[in-house]
Amino acid sequence: MGEYNLKEMAGTRSAKLGHFVVEFATPGIGHILKSAGCDFVLFDLEHSGFGFETVKSAMRYFEAAQLPAIVRVPSREYHHIARAMDMGAEGLMLPMVGNPDEVRHIIDSMKYHPVGRRGVALQVAHDRYQPGAVEDKFVAANKRTTLFCQIETAEGVENAERMAAIDGVDCLWVGHFDLSVSLGVPGQFDHPVFNKAIETVIAATRKHNKALGRLVPSVEQGVAIYEKGFDFVCYSGDVWVLHDALASAIARLRADCKQHTME
Template sequence: MVSCGKPTKRMRHDMNHQDERSRFRQRVLDGDKLLGAFCPAPSPELIEVAAYSGFDFVVIDAEHGPITISDVVHMTRAAHSAGAPVIVRVPEYSGEFIMRSLDAGVDGILVPQVEEAAEVQRIFQAMHYPPVGVRGLAFYARAHGFTRRTGPEAMNSANQHVLTSVLVETPKGVENIDEIMAVQGLDMVLVGTGDLAANIGYGPETAAKVDAAVTRVAEAGKRHGVTTAIAGQSADDAAKFARRGYKVMVTGMLPHLLRFCTDFVNASRKGMEAD
């Protein structure tokens, strides 16, 4: 019979994965160059594919698409089983969605459409236990091993390891970027260039304005010691943004899968017709 006080082999395996994920926030703070995969479909299998492909982390995109809190639980379990940290992009600022995602065991939260420092302060408080925040206690949740980890030590560990990140994707957010990044506890800012372009309004000067915003956010990140992230779709994008000071690049899984499958189908049809 296994003693209750002695970790089993399976428990040690789980703790090793937990240790790996607990370093994720520190890697972001240290400025490690990381790649993340956005997944907007409620599919644990796609999350596993991203993890096994070598991405440093995955983003469950609950802002767009049909992903529910129940899906977040299953997708998080799949990512953790494959050894990948998980961020959830929540649909909007919602203390409830943030709390329930954290209870599911995710390693970070990404809140879209942030424009002011006061919003960042509310986000930080919702993500952290007292005394620094207002996150409610639920030690019986998955995040704490269903009461395997309890008490002040578990609360402090959660506060130390959860990644606080926001999306800046409006002209107002870019204008207020210094005030946003000055909020204590903010770990990462992701520039949403697609939404930013749409919010600026498409025209002959849109690309130049977006490019100027990309530069402005990167420079603010250097001044405030906040890691900056950006979306890209190619290896050239990754290199280009890294040269401009961005440490993290995220990319959508589905466009890559669609392009790969399309190229495969077109090449295969051409070969079959030539035979």
């Protein structure tokens, strides 16, 4: 992977492997994930309860570890998008993106003139507090920021090809649980309706040479979706990895201790 560059990552079809952070925004989290081999981190504001003060600190942790960060904001509201950009998010993920008009609003909110209409804030977190010419700042910020649109509704699937065609969209990201609910088959990820929707999204990204991502709960599923065309593969999340590893170890330890007691 290219060091610290989501835009370059999105331009290749090689596997980019990351992790979902919804709970542990600790100072060491960036270095822990980097040491574990992650290419990127997905930092969640939609379901985590994290606020923008936490985002501002967490972005510095990821920068220190040279680990590219995608921030999922809770809505398509301008203030959520622009504030994440100002805090230094390299990647931006939006939930429930359904049509090209919504995509254009997002791009307007995250990009500077002449690409978008983002309010100007320079020599702050996103440009490392460094001075410089305004035009150069605009060019650098627009080039750096990387857009991940979540396909989580039937409308999003229907418009996937039109959205993938838009300059400024770097990746379509399937939100599999919400998509299954929208399609009327909650949690049925082997259902023909769900599989057909996935194939539609895959075809859209292939046609327009855009990246494709998804969260997976297991290594096996990660490999399976990579073989189908997903190149951003986000393996589980901090809560579930800790819970499952600890539960497994405690269960084995308890069983072994009980066995020794019986002997």
